[in-house]
Amino acid sequence: MKTYSLKVVNIKLETPDTVTLCFKQPGLRKIKYSPGQYLTLIFRINGRRYLRPYSFSSAPSVDATLDVTIKRVHHGIISNHIHDQVKIGDVVEVLEPMGDFGSNVISQEELFLWGVGSGITPLISIAKELLFHNSNIKIHLIYGNRDVDQTIFLQLIQSLETNYGDRFNVIYFYTKLAVKPNLPYWVQGRISRESILEIMRNRQISGVSHLICGPFGLKESLVSTLLELGFSKEEIFSEDFELIKDPMDFVDINTQHVHVQFGEQKVVLEVIKGQTILESALDAGIDLPYSCQTGSCNTCKAKVLQGTVKIIGIEKERSDLEDNETLLCCSHPTSEDVIIKI
Ligand SMILES: Cc1cc2nc3c(=O)[nH]c(=O)nc-3n(C[C@H](O)[C@H](O)[C@H](O)COP(=O)(O)OP(=O)(O)OC[C@H]3O[C@@H](n4cnc5c(N)ncnc54)[C@H](O)[C@@H]3O)c2cc1C
Ligand code: FES
Incomplete structure (x- = not known):
C-alpha cells in the first residue's frame, strides 16, 4: 500500500x-x-x-x-x-x-446529507464538490449538534448557503438550545423519526439519495424511516466512524490463544474477551496492516487456517469474503487454538 x-x-x-x-x-x-x-x-x-x-x-x-x-x-x-x-x-x-462513501450519488437530482458532530466531515467535502461542479443537483444538509459553539464549519456552511441559496438548504438541530439570531433555521432537539417525517413530507422519492454520517442511533432511525417512506436501500448510504458493539454479541466469546503467522513471524497471542485479534496483535508489538478498523477497507484481511472466529460490530454485509477469510479488526476467536495467516 x-x-x-x-x-x-x-x-x-x-x-x-x-x-x-x-x-x-x-x-x-x-x-x-x-x-x-x-x-x-x-x-x-x-x-x-x-x-x-x-x-x-x-x-x-x-x-x-x-x-x-x-x-x-x-x-x-x-x-x-x-x-x-x-x-x-x-x-x-x-x-x-x-473508501467509497458518496461515490454513487453524482448523477442524482437531489441529495440529503444527514450528519451529527464530526460526521459532518465527509458530508461537507461532498457538498462543496457537488455545489461547485454540478449545477443541477439540490442539496439538503440536516446537521445535528449539542449547541451553536460545537457546530463544525458553521461559517463555511453559512457562506455556502449565501452563495448557493437556491441549491443548498440547511436545517440545524441543537440538543442544547442556544439562541443566536444569525441562524436562519434551527430546531431544538435530536434528529428524530418525527422530524425526519416532517422534513421529508411531500418530497419526491425518485432521483433522491441520502448520505448518513453520525452515531448508530441516527442511522438506525433514518434508515427505518426512509424505508418506510418508500426510499429503497440502494439510495441510502452511510459511513461508520466506529464499530457498533452490542454486549450480547460477546456472550459466546472467551479469552483464547490465537496463533498468528505474519510473514516470517509466528506468534501466539492471548486474545482477551472483548478485544479483537488486531488489537491483541498491536498490543503485543506486531505491526499488522490495518486502516479503517470498522470492517470496510479489507486492509486487515486474513485467512483462518484452523478454528473459528466471529466478526462483531459491522453493519455492512461482507459477502465478498471467502469462507476461510476474516477481518482482524472486528474478529474474535470462538474456539481454542485458532490459527491465522496474514
Ligand atoms: C472511515 C472513518 C472516517 C473517520 N473520520 C473522522 C473524522 O473526519 N473526524 C474525526 O474526528 N474522526 C473520524 N474518525 C474516527 C477516528 O478514526 C478515530 O477513531 C477517533 O479520532 C478516535 O481515535 P483515538 O485514537 O483518539 O481514540 P482511541 O484511542 O482509538 O479510543 C477509541 C475509544 O476508546 C475509548 N478509550 C480509549 N482509551 C480509553 C481509556 N483509557 N479509558 C476509557 N476509554 C478509552 C475512547 O474514549 C474512544 O471512545 C473516522 C473513522 C473512520 C472509520
Ligand atoms: S482495518 Fe479496514 S477492514 Fe479491518
Whole structure:
C-alpha cells in the first residue's frame, strides 16, 4: 500500500474541541481523492505505530490543501495527540486515500446529507464538490449538534448557503438550545423519526439519495424511516466512524490463544474477551496492516487456517469474503487454538 509524507501547512481551530489539519499536496505524485474518501494518518508514539482514518473535509476541485478535521475523543490516543502535539511544519505519514462513501450519488437530482458532530466531515467535502461542479443537483444538509459553539464549519456552511441559496438548504438541530439570531433555521432537539417525517413530507422519492454520517442511533432511525417512506436501500448510504458493539454479541466469546503467522513471524497471542485479534496483535508489538478498523477497507484481511472466529460490530454485509477469510479488526476467536495467516 502506498504511503506519503505530508507537511502540515495550517491548523484551524474549528470549535473548542475540533481542529482541521491542512496538508500541502506533494510537489510530485499529487494525491488524487474523491469527496467522501478518507486519509489514514500514521503516528509512532512510545515505539508503537498507530493508524487512524479521517475523512477529507476538503474537496478536490475546491481546496488546494488536503484537509482532515479531528474532534477530540475522551481518552482517545490519537485525537488528543493531534490536538496537543501536532504543529505547523510537522510531516505526517499517511496511507493513500480509501473508501467509497458518496461515490454513487453524482448523477442524482437531489441529495440529503444527514450528519451529527464530526460526521459532518465527509458530508461537507461532498457538498462543496457537488455545489461547485454540478449545477443541477439540490442539496439538503440536516446537521445535528449539542449547541451553536460545537457546530463544525458553521461559517463555511453559512457562506455556502449565501452563495448557493437556491441549491443548498440547511436545517440545524441543537440538543442544547442556544439562541443566536444569525441562524436562519434551527430546531431544538435530536434528529428524530418525527422530524425526519416532517422534513421529508411531500418530497419526491425518485432521483433522491441520502448520505448518513453520525452515531448508530441516527442511522438506525433514518434508515427505518426512509424505508418506510418508500426510499429503497440502494439510495441510502452511510459511513461508520466506529464499530457498533452490542454486549450480547460477546456472550459466546472467551479469552483464547490465537496463533498468528505474519510473514516470517509466528506468534501466539492471548486474545482477551472483548478485544479483537488486531488489537491483541498491536498490543503485543506486531505491526499488522490495518486502516479503517470498522470492517470496510479489507486492509486487515486474513485467512483462518484452523478454528473459528466471529466478526462483531459491522453493519455492512461482507459477502465478498471467502469462507476461510476474516477481518482482524472486528474478529474474535470462538474456539481454542485458532490459527491465522496474514
Ligand atoms: C472511515 C472513518 C472516517 C473517520 N473520520 C473522522 C473524522 O473526519 N473526524 C474525526 O474526528 N474522526 C473520524 N474518525 C474516527 C477516528 O478514526 C478515530 O477513531 C477517533 O479520532 C478516535 O481515535 P483515538 O485514537 O483518539 O481514540 P482511541 O484511542 O482509538 O479510543 C477509541 C475509544 O476508546 C475509548 N478509550 C480509549 N482509551 C480509553 C481509556 N483509557 N479509558 C476509557 N476509554 C478509552 C475512547 O474514549 C474512544 O471512545 C473516522 C473513522 C473512520 C472509520
Ligand atoms: S482495518 Fe479496514 S477492514 Fe479491518
